[in-house]
Amino acid sequence: MIVEGILSVIASPACWAWIAVGTVIGLIFGAIPGLSAPMAMVLMLPISFVLEPIEGISLLVALYIGSTSGGLISAILLEIPGTPASIATVLDGGPMARSGHAGKALAAGIFYSFFGGIVSTIALIFGARALASFALKFAPFEYFSIAVFSLTVIASLAGDSIVDGLISGVMGFMVSLIGLSPLGQVRFTFGSRNLLSGIDTVPILIGIYAIGAIISNAFGDVNQSVGEKRSYSLRDELVTFKEFKDNLWNAIRASLVGIGIGILPGIGGSTAGLISYSMAKDSSDHPEKFGTGVVDGIVASETANNAVVGGSMIPLLTLGIPGSTPACLLLAGLTIHGITPGPLVFTNSGVFVYGVFTATLLANFAFLIIETAGIKGFVKLLDIPKWILYPVIISMCVIGAYANNNRSFDVILVFSFGLLTYLLKKVRFNTTPFIIAYILGRLAETNLVRALSQSSGSWTPFMTRPISAVFLIASVLSVGLVVRKRMKQRKAGQKIVVEEED
């Protein structure tokens, strides 16, 4: 099964080609501020429909990895993070570029992105198998508790208000209930035949991550200048063995932070980068140099944000719970190709899963080579005007929504969810809890109904079964700790600022 899975990618020229295409497009979307990893992925979803499953998922994985790494280019050269995941890279990458070491900063960023990606892929390969075996013991009680834990973690960490995060999550959950219930009753369709099978994931994702984002940008300065680009040279600036040895512990710690954050639902690359950066600073012998242009800062940020990719794929493949926004799109891709993630994924689709692991490894090598070799080209792409890019992206997204089911109703849904996203953002609701709750809604409801049927309507087993109890206690703790922290911040008069992930 393992060899067959590896060969399904290695021996397929089409997979190599789609990984290369995905990496290039991902790097472009990562490098250009205002475009994002989810946007690149929703854009390419329709293309992935028509490919073989392993080719389609290889393309999406390469897009995810490429766009995560591409953010470092503008973070270093323009001091504007191309993606939220590269926020911490700006802190030292910008000063390094200003002092004439842009080449060194880029080389370190690319190499340690690769390092984080490879370590997290190894964790994915071994962690997914272990978690899948463990998850076989889960009953509906545990599944429901995990879903509740995921929702509370996302809601408490996304946005600047827990109540707003929870409201957004509950609304996403309610949208997932539209259509036939697990017991066969039609709900919330208001007589529309188009809603009988529920709202498909693809139009919602496209509406939120492409249309909603572009509408929000349209109310700002679409053509704002990207700033002055700094000159650089990668020649003679590659990471030396001594530098690698000096930063080895920093990179390993950052990888572990990234993997851990990736496994936790909905937190994502920007938090991983910032936590890892602050850990590197706190444990450094020269913390005062952080922020003035030291390689250690770039190592911490870029290793961690790329390590999130592998981490977020562990719960995705083994539990069907996406650890990040792009992982939601991977889940959509898997579902479209008929792959059901969960504890039985190794039994039912083992060859495919090993193919995905191989594609993830290859995509990491692909971005290392393509980004290093083509950096000049990617930097030039920063000049493409947004007034051309945005309308073309919208058109391609509309095609994507239509192609999913060949229904013009899905195109209208795309617009509706795009507009809803804009309105939610206007009243400061974060859309991350909405989408993750939507994805988890069906899983949570099905397992809640099953669990309560087994317990004759009693909620007690949720607390008496150890794994379920641990997750429910963790849910309460996650909310409680964040509430306590924010109350402290409020008392101290600090403004709570949380970046919206991707």
Added chain:
Amino acid sequence: MKFLTKDCISAITVMLFSVAGYLYCGANTLPGEGEIGSMYTPKLLCLCLLVLSVLKFIGALRDAGAQNRASAQKAVPDRRMILTGTGTIVLIGLYCFLFRTLGFVIVTFFYLLGQMTLFCPNVKKLWWVIILIAALSTAAMFLIFSVAFGLMLPLGPLEELLAF
């Protein structure tokens, strides 16, 4: 009505939505269905939403003063940006609603033309570039998705001409 901040209004909206949802669930519960029926989870969620919206409303009332001060200090948004944003919503709306009727080719070309005109900072000088890009992009997308990938895009009045 100084207490009626943006947060208060959104809290009241969510509150009304949760009450309406709960009533809908009550009205659509099948007779003879046990406690754990199809409307059990939606009812539970509506109750959660109601509690959360009340919490949001209380929080909004508490912060009303600070929010009013902040909105008074906030710069008035640029008129051009509001027009561009509103225009974008209208154009995307028309694009989506007319997608089937007018067909992909016609509606995409006119959408790109309109949207690029709205976004372009220098329309008077670049009008011919906009027309060229709109035409080429439409053709490229049609060729890639419809011809190369075989997607059945709606063609509207051009069906006879473009159907392969």
